[in-house]
Amino acid sequence: MIENVKGVTEADRAEAIDTLNKLAVESVNGDREEAHMQGDGVLCGLLSDLGFDDVAEAYHRIEKWFA
Secondary structure (H helix, E strand, O other): OHHHEOOEOHHHHHHHHHHHHHHHHHHHHOOHHHHHHHHHHHHHHHHHHOOOHHHHHHHHOOOOOOO
16 A cells, blocks of 8 residues: 555645546646646645655756647
8 A cells, every 4th residue: 555655645645636636627627738747746746745856856857848
């Protein structure tokens, strides 16, 4: 289970899901690019919390493009 991984708890998971759900609504009603960038931050933050800093850093090196 996730709560056994590098100190990430079910509460952390729930918070991330809640934030991503809010960003999904915002992306429909507002600035899609900003919502996507914030979502990237949530996911990369979780990767780092899980000990995958190198994966998050590699992802950040990809040039972003939004339509």
